[in-house]
Structures are given as C-alpha cells and as structure tokens.
Amino acid sequence: MKTVCCSILGFGAIGQGVAEVLLMKNEYLESIGLEVKVVAVVDSKGATVNLQGVDLADCLTRKRISGTVALEKITGVEVIRSVDHELVIETTPTNIKTGGAGLQNMLAAFQTGKDVITSNKGPLALNYRELVETAKAAGSNFRFEATVGGSMPVINLVNEVLAGNKVKSIKGILNGTCNYILTRMLEERASYTDILAESMQLGIAEADPKYDVEGIDTACKLVILANAIFGLNATYRDVEVTGITKVTPEALEMAYERGHVIKLIGEVSRERIQVAPRLVPINHPLAVGGTLNVASVDTELAGEITVTGKGAGPIETASAILSDLISIYGNR
Amino acid sequence: MKTVCCSILGFGAIGQGVAEVLLMKNEYLESIGLEVKVVAVVDSKGATVNLQGVDLADCLTRKRISGTVALEKITGVEVIRSVDHELVIETTPTNIKTGGAGLQNMLAAFQTGKDVITSNKGPLALNYRELVETAKAAGSNFRFEATVGGSMPVINLVNEVLAGNKVKSIKGILNGTCNYILTRMLEERASYTDILAESMQLGIAEADPKYDVEGIDTACKLVILANAIFGLNATYRDVEVTGITKVTPEALEMAYERGHVIKLIGEVSRERIQVAPRLVPINHPLAVGGTLNVASVDTELAGEITVTGKGAGPIETASAILSDLISIYGNR
CATH class of the missing domain: 3.40.50.720 (NAD(P)-binding Rossmann-like Domain)
Known part of the structure; x- marks a missing residue:
C-alpha cells in the first residue's frame, strides 16, 4: 500500500x-x-x-x-x-x-x-x-x-490514448453556459437577454456572466490545449476572441433552416487560437445541445476523434x- | 533506446x-x-x-x-x-x-x-x-x-483516462457498415436491399455482408467490452442479437418525423449484452451518421462520456x- x-x-x-x-x-x-x-x-x-x-x-x-x-x-x-x-x-x-x-x-x-x-x-x-x-x-x-x-477527457485522451498520433487541430464547445444559451435561444426563438436571465435563474450562468459569454473561459481552455498538446508557449492574450452576446434568434433560425446550428467554437492548431460563433451542420458530432461540452481532435492517423461529456459540475x-x-x- | x-x-x-x-x-x-x-x-x-x-x-x-x-x-x-x-x-x-x-x-x-x-x-x-x-x-x-x-478509443479510454470511475453501461454504434446503410436508407427513402447493393459497390459492405448486417460483428465487440471492462466471462453466445435486415424505410421515416433516428445499438452492462435496432433522439450524441462509430460510456462520477471516430480503415x-x-x- x-x-x-x-x-x-x-x-x-x-x-x-x-x-x-x-x-x-x-x-x-x-x-x-x-x-x-x-x-x-x-x-x-x-x-x-x-x-x-x-x-x-x-x-x-x-x-x-x-x-x-x-x-x-x-x-x-x-x-x-x-x-x-x-x-x-x-x-x-x-x-x-x-x-x-x-x-x-x-x-x-x-x-x-x-x-x-x-x-x-x-x-x-x-x-x-x-x-x-x-x-x-x-x-x-x-x-x-x-x-x-x-x-470530458481531452488532454489525457490525446497524450495517453492517442499517443503517437500527431494532432492537427482541436475544435470544440468548451463552455456549457454558452452552449445552453444558444441551444435554448433556438428552441424558444427567444433573445439572448431573455435566455441569459433564465440561465442565471437556473444557476447555469453566473451573476457576472462576462467570463463565459464573452468567450474568455473558452479562450483560457484553448491556451491550455495549445501549450499542453501543441507545445506552444501561448497565453490568454494570444487568442482572437468573439463571444455570443451578438448572436440573434433570427440568425439561429436561418442557420437551422439551412441544416446548421450556431455554436461557440474554440479552435486551436499550430497556426491559430480562436474563439467565435460558427456554423455547424446539424448531424455533425460537434452539434451537441444543452450544457454539454464536446471536442473534436483531428489526428494524422486516427482521423477525427470526437469526445462529448459534462463540462462542469x-x-x-x-x-x-x-x-x-x-x-x-x-x-x- | x-x-x-x-x-x-x-x-x-x-x-x-x-x-x-x-x-x-x-x-x-x-x-x-x-x-x-x-x-x-x-x-x-x-x-x-x-x-x-x-x-x-x-x-x-x-x-x-x-x-x-x-x-x-x-x-x-x-x-x-x-x-x-x-x-x-x-x-x-x-x-x-x-x-x-x-x-x-x-x-x-x-x-x-x-x-x-x-x-x-x-x-x-x-x-x-x-x-x-x-x-x-x-x-x-x-x-x-x-x-x-x-x-475510436474505448477500452484504453475507460481503463486509463477514466480510471477510478465505475462504468455502469456502454451503448454504441460499433459497426460502420450498418450505420452507413441505415443513414442512407433514411436519406434516400430507399429499401435495405437497394442500399446494401450500393454499399457493396462502394466497398463499405463485404461480398458476404451477414457478419455485419446481422449484428454479429457488433456482438463480438460487445463481448470484448463485457470481458475487458466489466470483468465478465462472456462469449459470443451470451449476446441477444437482432440485425438491421428487417428495418424498413417507412420505419426510419416515421421515427424521423418524431425526432428520432433508428440505429443498430449495442449495449453492454453487468446485467445484459444486447444488439438491436433502437430509436435515438436526433440531437443525442449517439445519433452520428455515415460510417462513423460511437460509444457512450455511462459512469458513476463523470456522467456520460461519448466518443466518436472512424470505426474502420x-x-x-x-x-x-x-x-x-x-x-x-x-x-x-
């Protein structure tokens, strides 16, 4: 022992x-x-x-x-x-x-x-x-x-289970609060402000939601992946960040009619680190709803491996x- | 060295x-x-x-x-x-x-x-x-x-990355050929026989497709998970198996209208090992299309972790x- x-x-x-x-x-x-x-x-x-x-x-x-x-x-x-x-x-x-x-x-x-x-x-x-x-x-x-x-395992998944596999990029939804807000805005055709209020009431968004909705939390996670997986020497200041505060229910609905959802996607590769709302095809593995987190790891040998799980709690x-x-x- | x-x-x-x-x-x-x-x-x-x-x-x-x-x-x-x-x-x-x-x-x-x-x-x-x-x-x-x-990593994911987490069950799509056939039958509203012929032409189904479409391949994989993850002493003969040969385009369409897809789902837990076509909500992480494989691991502490990837090649x-x-x- x-x-x-x-x-x-x-x-x-x-x-x-x-x-x-x-x-x-x-x-x-x-x-x-x-x-x-x-x-x-x-x-x-x-x-x-x-x-x-x-x-x-x-x-x-x-x-x-x-x-x-x-x-x-x-x-x-x-x-x-x-x-x-x-x-x-x-x-x-x-x-x-x-x-x-x-x-x-x-x-x-x-x-x-x-x-x-x-x-x-x-x-x-x-x-x-x-x-x-x-x-x-x-x-x-x-x-x-x-x-x-x-x-949701990402770092140990890549460094242990996918050992030997060069990672080309990681894309994902790394913030459950933003995912919840965008999912509910589409479901209810409701404004960002209304659903933010709902999220606060449910304890899904914090009293000061800035850290989540402006993409800062996602950016921090990307920096950690950039350093731990790609061996970069990045800090939070190296990330291009756009949050979800400007996404409208009209944009979500228009995307949906064309077979897409809008998600706050964080992406990291050797070339760039970026957080922004992006279109994702409805049947794509990244298109998960609610407060779920998801990460799609694009690898040299194994192709794209996607992992989904509870991002918080x-x-x-x-x-x-x-x-x-x-x-x-x-x-x- | x-x-x-x-x-x-x-x-x-x-x-x-x-x-x-x-x-x-x-x-x-x-x-x-x-x-x-x-x-x-x-x-x-x-x-x-x-x-x-x-x-x-x-x-x-x-x-x-x-x-x-x-x-x-x-x-x-x-x-x-x-x-x-x-x-x-x-x-x-x-x-x-x-x-x-x-x-x-x-x-x-x-x-x-x-x-x-x-x-x-x-x-x-x-x-x-x-x-x-x-x-x-x-x-x-x-x-x-x-x-x-x-x-798509499952065994090493559970035994290494999720170490310490008791696994309650694993559900998944473990056969890319069946997933392709069911995905295409819905997309084209075409019969099983027609899409099977297409799959053979594309090299996605084998000349003798029995092993895949009757669920035998999925059953073998479940037995391996049952033994390696749940510590059972199962063999192929312990699995209840239903394949996809009886699934109709009408059933797929009816399910879709109610927000579901039909997938050949393998499920393993301490209590049972089963392969059968089952309904999956369209926005559920298990609802992946094409030839993709997916496995959803229900754990005691981490909740449900889902992993998607190329099942073959x-x-x-x-x-x-x-x-x-x-x-x-x-x-x-």
Whole structure:
C-alpha cells in the first residue's frame, strides 16, 4: 500500500467535490494499492491541518454549516511550506488577471518538490511555461485534465490514448453556459437577454456572466490545449476572441433552416487560437445541445476523434482530478 | 533506446496498415526512445524472416505485386516458436466459429512468453478468459484496443483516462457498415436491399455482408467490452442479437418525423449484452451518421462520456495498435 499525503487548497464546489469523491472512492483506491491521506484542507478563511489525516466528512459538514473549514488562520502557501505532504490538489477559483492564489500555490508547491493536480485555469492560461519549467526542475508531476472540459477527457485522451498520433487541430464547445444559451435561444426563438436571465435563474450562468459569454473561459481552455498538446508557449492574450452576446434568434433560425446550428467554437492548431460563433451542420458530432461540452481532435492517423461529456459540475470535475491522481500514483 | 523485436502475423489490409504506420512513425518512436524492429512478416502463404529487421517497404511492394510476402513456407505459429522476438502483432482475419489462426497464434505467443497486440476479434469473443489467463501466467502484455471501434478509443479510454470511475453501461454504434446503410436508407427513402447493393459497390459492405448486417460483428465487440471492462466471462453466445435486415424505410421515416433516428445499438452492462435496432433522439450524441462509430460510456462520477471516430480503415486501426505499443513499451 502506498500512502499519498495531500492537501486540498480551495474548498468551494470543486474542492468539496474532491472530498466527496475521495470518501466515495476510498475502498477502490485501497484495492489498487493507494491510501490517499488528506493532511490539510484550506479555504479563504484558513485551514484544518492534521498529519494523521483530516476528517473529510467533518470538513464538509463544517463548511456547509459555518461557511468555512478554518480551525487555524494559515494560508495555502503556508500549508505548502510547513506541512509535510507530497501532493497539492489546487482548486481555488480562477483568476485570469493575475493568476491569483492558485499561481502562488502552484509555484510554492513545485519549489518544495510537491506534485500538483489542479482544476484552476487562470495560472495555466497566464504562466504555463513558468509552471511547467518549475515543475520539471523540481522533478514534480503536474496534471490538469480538470481545467478543460470538466469530466470530458481531452488532454489525457490525446497524450495517453492517442499517443503517437500527431494532432492537427482541436475544435470544440468548451463552455456549457454558452452552449445552453444558444441551444435554448433556438428552441424558444427567444433573445439572448431573455435566455441569459433564465440561465442565471437556473444557476447555469453566473451573476457576472462576462467570463463565459464573452468567450474568455473558452479562450483560457484553448491556451491550455495549445501549450499542453501543441507545445506552444501561448497565453490568454494570444487568442482572437468573439463571444455570443451578438448572436440573434433570427440568425439561429436561418442557420437551422439551412441544416446548421450556431455554436461557440474554440479552435486551436499550430497556426491559430480562436474563439467565435460558427456554423455547424446539424448531424455533425460537434452539434451537441444543452450544457454539454464536446471536442473534436483531428489526428494524422486516427482521423477525427470526437469526445462529448459534462463540462462542469463538482463531482464530474473531481472525477478528472481523481483520474490524474491514479495516473501519477497508481501501479500500472 | 529500447529495441522492440516484433512479428506481424497477417498481412491483409490491417497488417499492411501497421507496416505503413511503422514506416511513417519510425522517427517519432525513436524520439521517445523506441526502436521497433520487425523480424518477421507472415501471410497465409508463408513468411519473410530477417533477424536484422525485415524491409517493410519491400514487403508492401511485394504484397501488392505478387499477392504475398512469402519467401519461405513457414506459418505464424512456427515463426512464434522459432524466431527470437518479444511482441506479436496479430492481424489475421476474424474467425468467429473457431477463433482461427489468430487463436493459435495468440496462445503460442503467450506460451513462449511474448506480448500480443491484436485487431482480431474472433479469439477474444470466443476464448477471452483462456487468453487473458495464459497471458497472465506467462507475465505477457495483451492489448486489443483495435478490436473495438478501429481508431475510436474505448477500452484504453475507460481503463486509463477514466480510471477510478465505475462504468455502469456502454451503448454504441460499433459497426460502420450498418450505420452507413441505415443513414442512407433514411436519406434516400430507399429499401435495405437497394442500399446494401450500393454499399457493396462502394466497398463499405463485404461480398458476404451477414457478419455485419446481422449484428454479429457488433456482438463480438460487445463481448470484448463485457470481458475487458466489466470483468465478465462472456462469449459470443451470451449476446441477444437482432440485425438491421428487417428495418424498413417507412420505419426510419416515421421515427424521423418524431425526432428520432433508428440505429443498430449495442449495449453492454453487468446485467445484459444486447444488439438491436433502437430509436435515438436526433440531437443525442449517439445519433452520428455515415460510417462513423460511437460509444457512450455511462459512469458513476463523470456522467456520460461519448466518443466518436472512424470505426474502420487500415491506418486508423493501425493507429490503435500503435497506441497499444507505446502504452506497453514507452517510458512514461
């Protein structure tokens, strides 16, 4: 049995999802020879630290009741520097301006020789090269399947399952909120504003929807794919971005009459990184509806491989983090 | 640099695809520290053997011109027993009655401690347990991503990328010929017989189409998934099979008017293994047209993950064999 001591930094929806998945999968992990011991859980107010293993069920309850897990006032970086463990699970919120706490946490983790698994796009969209090089210099593992497409596997699909296959381009719908809005606008022949309001009510769009509807979230994911799959050195600023705020129900209907749907498509290749509303034939694998995400990988040998899945959700995202964890520490 | 000495048994379309892919990917393989040396190529008439490495380009030319690579009269099993190598790439034709030469080749390979990568469904649909146990006893690797869905990854997707995720069921279109026939019957409002004739002319259906249109091919693939993913001990005889020969253009049109298409769906779970024509909503990820294959994996944590790709084609299938090869021998 190998024991993996880890911290969970960030205890919002995704961090809590990770805690739930670790509780659910405890037995399975033991069956493949892994004991995952969480020695610290950190949120914005402080942390719970226990070298014998934090009680995750208790953390979830305390978070629900009092809004925090903090038992002592200590930050993520302090936990990384002072608490003995080997893996940092970084699930703090994305900050696309500075990289936020996530960037500091990841750099501190590598500087102290720890592995990092993250769902946090910001640091990767801004400072990918620095992070990868710091990880490499430290001999640390750095995995981030959860940053793109939630439970829909793209990075590990390409780098592991399609190994040896040169990727020519990746096209996809990488933002569930935009997909939901465009799908509903067509179904209801309703305006962008009306369906945005509906999406907010349902919790599908955030109170400040800019990050999603203006294509910023999709752009960040494309930058991660550009760097991780095409080996580029791109940042968020290299992406041509057009969002969905100008799409009209008339345009959607006209396209539909001609056998097409309009989708917010992100595309990345060695030549360009672009987000824009584009026409997709109705029976094309990219034409998926609702909040689904989809990515179509055009390869040299295998042709076009398309993968569809739930792009968000705490358990779905935590499942991508779990698969990264097994990929690093599992015996294969 | 690690040298992998291998044989290619079966030099039809897929065996030739493997040779072409190895020629194309020589440099890439070296870049990841692998030299793949083919020491024998075998077809039904005999073999070319060279311990210094067979000239694959020459084999392809001789096969094209004279219909065989045979320079000496020696069978696959004899090559396995007498020629020193560590990997058998088994691409002989599927035989669903006895397992054919493929079964004998695979067993001989394991008995002499060799690894096997195969695209041949027959032996796995008939004798999965025996093969896996013989491989295990010998400490051999046994990989067969190419048996299901050509270049569309399913087995490695589930076992590697979705590791830790319990799979509840897999549903899919696993036969491109049936998908093509049903797609065209709806498009042209034409009968099964007419479109079958068209498919034969285009080389999409074989001269004897029974294996595809009666659902036997799909059933074999489901048995492989049942055993490899659900850990069952199923054989081809455990599958309830209905093919597409009774589907009418009227049924397809009626379904379409109600927002559905009819597809030959294979479904496997712990409870049942079944092939039958079924209704699929038009905008569902399973509703892909043409000769495409698709598989929808319902998981405990990640929800439904759907993957679409080219289900056949020599290069596409060889690409799945290449990814298995890298997975066994590549440094990761």
